[in-house]
Amino acid sequence: MKLPSLTENKKPEVLATQLANAWITKSTKLAIQSTLTSEPVIEL
16 A cells, blocks of 8 residues: 655655754764763764
8 A cells, every 4th residue: 555645755865864863863962972971972
């Protein structure tokens, strides 16, 4: 069962942007944590 409306909304550009935003948010949180704890945080 396909929902065309949902498929159209999930364009590669949109997904890429969402992934990028999620990665930036995670990286920012890790950077803040490492700064507060003064421990190096390395995550690829």
